[in-house]
Amino acid sequence: MESPLLQHELLQTRRQFFGTTGLRMGGAALAFLKAAGEAGAAGPSAVHPALPGLPHHRPRAKAVIYFHMNGGPSQLDTWDYKPGLQEYFDKDLPESIRKGQRLTTMTSGQGRFPVAPSKFEFKQHGQCGRWVSSLLPHTAKIVDEIALVKSVHTNAINHDPACTFVMTGSEVPGKASMGSWLSYGLGAETSDLPSFVCLMPRFPEGSNGQALFSRMWGPGFLPGKHAGVVLRSAGDAVLYLDNPPGVDGSSRRAMLDALAALNGKSFERFADPDIQTRIAQYEMAYRLQSSVPELTDFGKEPQSVLDLYGPEVKQPGSFAGSALLARRLVERGVRVVQIMHRGWDSHGDLPGQMGNQCKDTDQGCAALVQDLKQRGMLDDVVVVWGGEFGRTVYSQGTLTRENYGRDHHPRNFCMWLAGGGIKGGVVHGETDDFSYSPVADPVHINQINATILACLGIDHERFTFKFQGLDQRLTGVEPAPVIKSILA
């Protein structure tokens, strides 16, 4: 059972929905819905309406595409350039830097903590002169579009709690994910697709794949319809999307017409408004059956766009393909797309593993930003890139110039944002010479989330949901100020 407010919203939803989408329904559903619904305002957010009063202020972007690099990419080998470390090769990390900081028990037993400088070459790129390692040649081309935050920190030191934190603002399971929050608050601009979609591309063989958890796209305490819908790369793209063998679209249509007619009679008898919602949801299901195949068919994409994403773009489940799919999703009005790429947990053989991971993702990330830009969509979409934590400057396991490993490091890591509302070509935050602690403008992970919300016109402090006696919010109870300096 839902609160009166929610009931009211549902009724509104139905009215808008009936007003705008009747043409695509079968006869019986249409007849019933016409009789039951009132002619309502034709709004784009018919099926996924925004909460009243949202957005709080003029939004700079409409949608979010979030590249979650699961496992903790090394900031030292990508974005946080520390040329001075070469001199420290195999020397112990000075105690004045480490300050007895807690370590995971994977390295806390190590006798010493030898510094491992990055083996990768860094060069300056773009108008802004950003230092980028040779692992990211494609992303290096878009540095003038992105705001780099070098001083992100989180509370958790292990994967499970850190992943839960970055996506839900808390390391304890049970809170709502950011995508669910945005779906709840802003709805979506489509009636044919879900408002929050997750993609899980495959990752390189031999990389250390950590687990993903459904709580990273779960609704927590929010209504279940705000759960992220996983678009799958094998089998049905949406669970249970395809009709069973021997049932074609015309049979389904006939069945739905009969169902709507019969459910209409039930509504006449019970008057339960949930029955109207049910009729509408069955029709939405029917539309998904045609909108999703159209969505995943890249046949009409020009070759120049496919080339931008690289040769793997047409392989289902590739990272490049997922990046293109993300663009097609936001283009169709989906609010949040979360791409979760695994394999970044490089405890050993970091140069080899990072090489594979970056090769798999670099071109897709850059292509997405370029593609959005050339279509004039970049102003409407916030693109986010980052993992759940960073990695240590000292080597885990054997250290040579050419090979080393790095342990988890929650004290500072790099994330980047681009697109709607974000100022390109800037850096926020600085770290010490060992990339061990922030020395300027530390940014808690919740501030990143607060900033993303701000780009979408939401004041994260006023965006609350009452649960367990508290006004819950995505960004937790501690202050998490928006990073104003990276906003356009």
Add this chain to the structure above:
Amino acid sequence: MRRGILLILAFAAPVAAEVKYNRDIRPLLADRCFACHGFDPGKRKGDLRLDTRDGAILKNGEGRAAVVPGDEEASELWKRLVTKDEDDMMPPPESHKTVNEAEKALLKRWIEEGAEYEAHWAFTPPVAVGVPGGGHPVDAFLGAGFGGLKASGEADRATLIRRVTMALTGLPPSVAESEAFLADGAEGAYERVVDRLLGSVHYGEEMARPWLDAARYGDTHGMHLDNERQMWAYRDWVVRAFNENLPFDRFSEWQIAGDLMPEGGADALIATGFNRCNVTTGEGGSIDAELIFRYAVDRTATMAQTWLGLTAGCAVCHDHKYDPITQKDFYSLYAFFVSNADPAMDGNTLLTEPVVKVRAGDSGRREEEWRAKEMKAREELAALEVKAGYLDPADADPRPEPVTVERVWFEDGFPEGSNPGAVGHPVQLVKAPEPVFSGAVSLKRGGAGLAQDYYESGGNPLVVPEGAEMFLMVYLDPADPPEEVMVQFHSGGTWQHRAVWGADLIEFGKKGTTERYVAGPLPEVGKWVRLNVPAAKMGMAAGLAVTGYAFTVNGGTVWFDHLGFAGKTDPANDPGVSFAAWRRSVAGKDLMEAPEGLRQVIKDGPDKAAEAELIGRLRSYYVQEVCAGTAAVLAGPRGVLAEVKRERAEADAQQPSTFVFRDLPTPRDAFVMVRGQYDKPGEKVGPATPGVLPAMTPPEGGRRPDRRDLARWITDRRNPLTARVIVNRFWQQMFGTGLVETSHDFGTQGSQPTHPELLDWLAVWWQDRKWDTKQLVRLLVTSGAFRRDSAAPAAAWVEDPANRRLARGPRLRLDAEQLRDQALFAGGLLVREMGGKGVKPYQPPNIWEPVAYTGSNTRFYEADKGSALYRRSLYTFIKRTAPAPYMVNFDAPSREQACTRRERSNTPLQALQLMNDVQHVEAARGLAGDVMRAAADKAGRIAGLYRRVLVREPRADETAVLERLLDGELARYRAAPEAAQKAVTFGASVPPAGVDAVELAAWTLVAGTVLNLDEAINRN
């Protein structure tokens, strides 16, 4: 709509009546004021608290008070509410909170009327007032007003029997059951149905479901690897407890403290699984103290939520902003749980100690056989002892020279008395025709990712000989070769000695040291290969007592056999050949494998005098069963003993175990953790209950309170919460919404009961009846309120959408499990077998695989076959990081944390599932075949569908709609018979014989339509 909202407000707070603090004022103050002027001194502003009357009327230094009873103009609270000055305004603009005019009017009247406070209703014990009138007590309390709504009449019988059967068993009634009820014209027909249902075994299954949500029961550990765990015996016990109607107080006490209540027997111990259901991790790098802290926090919060209806989680970090549960209160409850004997790291293993076997095996007959064999073998040993002519080398003169020996440490199993464990599938000892190098069995290890067999406790240590070389036989599966093989040794409490062959991918130990000695490439596959490594290369010096070992593979399948050390030893000091040396080596130990009569003398050691006769028996035991020097002569009967032992262990391993909760012998200290950080202990606290609730009875003799005392305090009649909270949840289960809507929160932030006298009366009545749950449930479902028609005028749905006034009957969307079980039932597929290991029915591909950790043993989903596909959903295997999509889709929780109230969402993904999931399509086909057999004409068959799914008859217009659908589909399938063939062969069940595929396919679609009706998805 606008009118509706106003009316609802009017119902909640009649304007004419007196303003009540708890009902009208407290929720307002709590939401707008208490964050800064409440209970938490750390967050309090301006030294003002409004949560107590004393605080509110206290004059400050300037003689002003927030509240001056009877005089709102003099009250600072009022002035601040109405001022336009942003600096003085309350709530302050930056809080984004406002007080509307109606709320201001309430506050004004409250101050005028004297600003009285009331104690929080849920913290004062329930008092039963007399039932106000005749008839059913529930209806008497509800009265006749219904806030201006007109009550519906009683539902028709078809609706009633489906509603109550679904509510009490989670299944629809059978056609025969429905017909019997429809035909029973005698008085009490409905009550007879209720009594029959309360006696059904399915009652326990249905009642267990919400309880298991609260208990957060699952079949995996829930974090990181999320490997399988075995504790389904707890789930089965909950079912049984409801079916046997175990009084609820005992049901509760056992779950909290059954390990301390030996009078409860085996069941009480199994019940403690409640506190082992929390998620655990075995993630490398985790910090033990942090995990111990987290587990105890979870257990404390779950207990508080389940029985007390309190959301104590906030108090982990700070004093509760709104509730008078202080941080100290929280950690005092936590002190009951923090001495857990289970480890911080779950070991990613099926059975994380402490565990118990759940039932005796059927090995009685075999036990006799084994005993007979053992007796015969021992007789032979005794006869052969003389022939063996044993002489202790320590007694020899001159003493013998050092000799080269081979100490075999794995042969036909792990050493005597050890406790082997595994990461990945359980330990597998296999016989020929699988590869076996020597003896009867070898150890087989396989699985995706990192997998391991090991032991590190129990068994005699092995002493490394002089100049020792480790040897080990391995056989690599040519069809599934591993990337790497590793052997590890345990000494001094840690694993620091390793050797690896192959890719060196396993990130254990420091590379290039004795912690991780790279011994070479992988051996040749498809044959037994002997691996040798000097013990020194692994850092094992002569004389080191090694206390365990581990075989590890990274991917692939390997057989291991015949592990040991070869080296030189002085026979006189070798426990393997010298009786005297052996006695010294086992002194102080409880050698469980030795005969009972000898264990004390073994433990006493050679330094304590003993009777010569006893020493003689001990020596015989050594010579016959232990000594390596006599092995050749005694090989025959010793082999028989080893064989019996292995068979017994195998039988034992097949008996399931279950997680239980126990305390460490010495309790851990508990502290208030500053800001909820595990490494910031503050004030030390002992186990105690929250100060705001009635105190617990002090334990006798000044004993430290333990979980037993906590359990008895929870079920103590003076506890104001437990009975109310649980009654409310049963109400919620039957009616959809609790009398207290926030069934998870009875604290001051929770909602008020709509019918407080009824709730209290039920709570007292239930306790008076010795917590008889079946009687309570019977009382609820026999009420007129439960039996009312759920149809109501449209205006009533707008005015009371959640049916809080109970003027109509409950109409609820079925839960995930009920929907699936109903379909299986209607399709004639349901398998009613109860209990046991979780089953894996159909699940779409790629649910587990894309999210699972590479080395997890629940990475690949392999559906079961046969009847396991059609068991009740309660028995579906729950992997907590990737729960079954057909459950989550309908709001079943992931079981990662306690859930006491499920949502009921309504989404397009649900529609897709019910139309397209093979489980539902198969069920529709089964149902179609059934009605086709039962009737020959269309109308008769459609009536059959309605009777089986909705119990009722279809109306003529409904029949017409479905006939039209059928005709269209018949025409379509006649034109495309191959499509019909596909439709009728989808899924594992066999389509009914002798039925035309075209007809069956068309009827399947019609049956599916009926199963997708809103009326079928709801209990009406």
